Amino acid sequence: MIMTNEKNYKSPLDSIDVSFSNYVAMRKREESLHMEDGVPDYAFDLDYELRRRMEQIPHFTGLCKKISATIETRAIQIYNQQAVAVSPEQYGEIYSMGTDCAKRLGIGTPNIFVYPSPQINAFTCASDTISPMIVLYSGIVDRLKPAELKCVIAHECGHIHNEHTIYQNVVGEILNSGSGILGFFLSVANMALMQFWTRACEITADRAAVICADNVEDAVNVQKKLFSGATFNAEFQENLNLDALKAQLDVTLNNPSRLYEIMSDHPSGLRRIFCMKEFEECEIYYKWRTEKKKPGSIGRNKEETDERCRKLVNIWNNAQAKNYRYEEKS
Numbered sequence: 001m002i003m004t005n006e007k008n009y010k011s012p013l014d015s016i017d018v019s020f021s022n023y024v025a026m027r028k029r030e031e032s033l034h035m036e037d038g039v040p041d042y043a044f045d046l047d048y049e050l051r052r053r054m055e056q057i058p059h060f061t062g063l064c065k066k067i068s069a070t071i072e073t074r075a076i077q078i079y080n081q082q083a084v085a086v087s088p089e090q091y092g093e094i095y096s097m098g099t100d101c102a103k104r105l106g107i108g109t110p111n112i113f114v115y116p117s118p119q120i121n122a123f124t125c126a127s128d129t130i131s132p133m134i135v136l137y138s139g140i141v142d143r144l145k146p147a148e149l150k151c152v153i154a155h156e157c158g159h160i161h162n163e164h165t166i167y168q169n170v171v172g173e174i175l176n177s178g179s180g181i182l183g184f185f186l187s188v189a190n191m192a193l194m195q196f197w198t199r200a201c202e203i204t205a206d207r208a209a210v211i212c213a214d215n216v217e218d219a220v221n222v223q224k225k226l227f228s229g230a231t232f233n234a235e236f237q238e239n240l241n242l243d244a245l246k247a248q249l250d251v252t253l254n255n256p257s258r259l260y261e262i263m264s265d266h267p268s269g270l271r272r273i274f275c276m277k278e279f280e281e282c283e284i285y286y287k288w289r290t291e292k293k294k295p296g297s298i299g300r301n302k303e304e305t306d307e308r309c310r311k312l313v314n315i316w317n318n319a320q321a322k323n324y325r326y327e328e329k330s
């Protein structure tokens, strides 16, 4: 297995202006508009709070950044051998999706690879926001419409924008290795906290997808398709009824089986769909996409939106989520 700290991979994207000065100028513009205390203003507060707690673990953040850089370098070299590197000349439509999302969020253009696999999956293992990496499995490219695929890329860009992956890379390594020496530094309680946090990260990244989406329904349709298997009968899946899905979620909430999700690093697709619909009604969304504000738009403040989403993702207190009612726009 290749292990190096040197980023010696020559990407077809090297001709693109990803200079540090250009990045800093772009990032400053975005920060003045959409950053609060170094965190994007759309970040789900549960994600934000837990991230701050992890930063308080001595030496943990620095350790994660160093390990993460090594993991990303190794991954770039491996995927450059096993996947198609996206560029203006190679899968140009996907390249444009990446540049569009990156530009909107204010991060560097991602190096996207399309990996040959029927799995419906995508991920990033970026160690910084300057020249991040995203992998799309060919299965997800095949099964989604272009506008939906853009939302998947935007979701991964959201993880990059919020620097989730510097911690998630390390969590993944620990879980894959069955703890190992790194586990020595992390107590069981901290590991449980991190799984709780990774679920909150998904809500933040889904908000990035909503912000970048041409239409919010494209982002919702991604979850509908992932939830129902992303078969080729797309129309069937796009017509999934939200009220019926909420009734389905209520059945889970009435049963201790809901605790199954504690072992998961992703919230259920149903919870994610409703959290995205909530963010669509948040004033922060309209701050990013002023052109989307229409007469009758609710425009709840960030605190209220986060509170409503907390009810939806709360596994322990199921009464909160059961009392949640999604209000369709009139």
Ligand SMILES: [Zn+2]
Pocket (backbone or CB within 6 Å): 155, 159, 201, 202, 205
């Ligand atoms: Zn994610």
